[in-house]
Amino acid sequence: MREFSLPALYEVPSDGNLTDLIGRNAAQHPDAAVMGRKVDGVWTDVTAVQFLAEVRAVAKGLIASGIRPGERVALMSRTRYEWVLLDFAIWSAGAVTVPVYETSSAEQVQWILGDSGTAAVIVESDEHAAAVRSVSDGLTRLRHVWQIDRGDDKGCVAELTAAGAEITEAVVDERSATAKADDPATIVYTSGTTGRPKGCVLTHRAFFAECGNVVERLKPLFRTGECSVLLFLPAAHVFGRLVEVASVMAPIKLGCVPDIKNLTEELAAFRPTLILGVPRVFEKVYNSARAKAQADGKGKIFDRAARTAIDYSRALGSAQGPSLGLRIRHKVFDALVYGKLRAVLGGRGEYAISGGAPLGERLGHFFRGIGFTVLEGYGLTETCAATAFNPWDRQKIGTVGQPLPGSVIRIADDGEVLLHGEHLFTGYWNNEAATVEALADGWFHTGDIGTLDEDGYLAITGRKKEILVTAGGKNVAPAVIEDRIRAHALVAECMVVGDGRPFVGALVTIDEEFLARWAKDHGKPAGSTAATLREDPDLLAAVQQAVDDGNAAVSKAESVRKFRVLQAQFTEDAGHITPSLKLKRGVVAKDFADEIESLYRA
Known part of the structure; x- marks a missing residue:
């Protein structure tokens, strides 16, 4: 048994909660740009004073709508400025945020909202609202469904701001102080690589300890007034929340974009000093x-x-x-x-x-x-x-x-x-x-x-739980080989198999974006896909190079002896991967059972 520790660099407040951060920023750095938001396609700064005012205005609306201290409010949206705004507004109303991946199925939405006893849910789109409505009959505690984008200028931010017009600042002060350091700030449901997702209860103290020590240890990356970060990971994921809270804690400017489709253009426009990614x-x-x-x-x-x-x-x-x-x-x-x-x-x-x-x-x-x-x-x-x-x-x-x-x-x-x-x-x-x-x-x-x-x-x-034991009794850690194989430009995903089998094999999916370039360079027909090229000798030879590189990291008994190129992709919609891109090995093994069996036929 071996252990290692480092002394704390940040003194966690004995009490208080995360809303104290935005109040402190407005008092100490009133004109500092703490957020960047897209307005008509152009990045615009939001100062600490402006952000605090917007948060409190929405919090007033939540209070006026009957949201009580400790109640759970779900947030189902892509990564965007409103996500951060609403998260802090929920905390300012004394409530607990329950993030829901915007890609979640109706069944997953039903489980998370039902298990958490959610009182209200804020969704981004009509599609999200429809998913909630389709399962709402069984959600007895759900009283409100608000929507960020409604096709008009009256999304939930404006709606809640108007609803809270009669709530005084003193009421918000009281509500903001309701949660103590050891009270839940959020319930984040695991992606669920096996079984139903479990709700992890994270307190305000946990975020203070986490983000405070990260900021202190990486101080040059979090210089107020100089540094900025662009968040394109799912805000519903705990890594995204780390970025959100650490940026506010520093404070540095935080920009949010919904995905990586136009990442190069967004990076050029926002010009962050720090990038968080997978x-x-x-x-x-x-x-x-x-x-x-x-x-x-x-x-x-x-x-x-x-x-x-x-x-x-x-x-x-x-x-x-x-x-x-x-x-x-x-x-x-x-x-x-x-x-x-x-x-x-x-x-x-x-x-x-x-x-x-x-x-x-x-x-x-x-x-x-x-x-x-x-x-x-x-x-x-x-x-x-x-x-x-x-x-x-x-x-x-x-x-x-x-x-x-x-x-x-x-x-x-x-x-x-x-x-x-x-x-x-x-x-x-x-x-x-x-x-x-x-x-x-x-x-x-x-x-x-x-x-x-x-x-x-x-x-x-x-x-x-992922250690494979071959028929010969050899223990194999799949991640070591998979990560090396997946580093090849042609490979999108790789899953090593072989539990109880005579040797280790692998299922490989092809990166369709890179495949188009590779096919052109290798004289393959225009429009070639993984399905049409999966048995192509040149493609198999290229994938074999990736497998050889993976095998170089392990012993002969742990090495991949055979592989199959799949014509399909591992997708979140099909349940093969989680929103944080982790493989659901059981689902993949079930859906591609025939492909796995083909590896071990004589």
């Missing part, structure tokens, strides 16, 4: 840049630049540092390649934070080598997002960093990662049995397998 985003940036260079006849130059960036980053971690020749090559490629890549990322940023899945050493070194350091972290819904992350000044690529200051990481005898700290959830809503199991002996049992080095840096090697 590994797939950074893989896309790398693969798109490489594909463009190849299309322009500059593929060899890009590959040499990439190798130089990786070598340069690795040398930064050595005692002697980069050699003179390497420094010269790096400077040349900075002018030719790296500067253009940084411009794609907004032009002002030097850092990004990545979570949700392993980033991989290759990408970590590549981005640090081009002057855009991606700090990898690790956390779960139950840990209020990050429970470990790489410090800006002592990054160790290939790990998920050191413990959140003020918390403890312990590795149990069986390799499971155990956690202790004020940032942890207090339990699962309406699920005492699951709470007792997860929070045994005062430690949160993550279900993840990991190791701690002598400096307290954590490496995650797999999930306890």
Whole structure:
């Protein structure tokens, strides 16, 4: 058993709640731009004083509509300015926010609203409203359904502001002070890779401990008046909430966009200094840049630049540092390649934070080598997002960093990662049995397998429940191989199989966007798809290269012996992945059972 801890850098308030932050910002930084919002397609600043006034106006409407302290108000919307505004308004009314993914099915909506006992729900669109209406008969506690976009100028922000016109400031002051530090701020339902989602109860204290220590440890990334962050992750995900609250706590300017479809344009317009993302985003940036260079006849130059960036980053971690020749090559490629890549990322940023899945050493070194350091972290819904992350000044690529200051990481005898700290959830809503199991002996049992080095840096090697045991008795952690295979530009997703089987196999889906370029470069018919090329020898050879790269990270007994290219994708709509892009292995195994069986036929 091994454990490591760091002293807290932020003193969690003995009482109070998250609404204190927006009041403090208005008092101490009244003219600071704390939010950016799109108005007629143009980014416009929202000052601390303006944001506080808008929050309180909506909170008055919630109070006037009968929302009581401690009641749950659900919020179902894409990431946008109104999400943050409504979240703080719900807290200012003394209520508890229940985020719902905007991609949730009617059945998932029914479960979350029913299990949480939601009194009101705020949806974004007609489609969301229809989903709520379709299950509302069984929701006995639901009294209100408000809508952000209604096709007119009278969305719920204006509606609630008008409804609360007669509520006094004193009433809002009283309501805002209702919740104490140990009261629930939110109930975030897990994505549910197995079974029904569980509601994680996160208190105001948990957010203070989490965000306060993140901001203090990453202080250069959160400089008031200088730094900004663009949030394009789902605000309903706990990682998105970390970004929201940490930005307000610092404070720095926060901009919200609903997805990554137009990310390059949004980055160029908003020009953030900090980006938060998942590994797939950074893989896309790398693969798109490489594909463009190849299309322009500059593929060899890009590959040499990439190798130089990786070598340069690795040398930064050595005692002697980069050699003179390497420094010269790096400077040349900075002018030719790296500067253009940084411009794609907004032009002002030097850092990004990545979570949700392993980033991989290759990408970590590549981005640090081009002057855009991606700090990898690790956390779960139950840990209020990050429970470990790489410090800006002592990054160790290939790990998920050191413990959140003020918390403890312990590795149990069986390799499971155990956690202790004020940032942890207090339990699962309406699920005492699951709470007792997860929070045994005062430690949160993550279900993840990991190791701690002598400096307290954590490496995650797999999930306890996802460990495969082959017919030969070999234990296999799928994530190690999957992450390496998925790094290939042609690969969208990969799932390793082999539990109880004679050898390890894999299901692979193809990135359709990149496939179009690859098909053209390899003389394949126009309009080729994964379905038409899944048996193509050239495509299979390219995927085999990705598999070989994955196999290089493991022993022969753990390596993928056979794979199948699927003609379909793993999608959230089909239930194969969660909104945070985690594989639902049971669903995939069921839906593609025939493909798996084909791997093991003689």
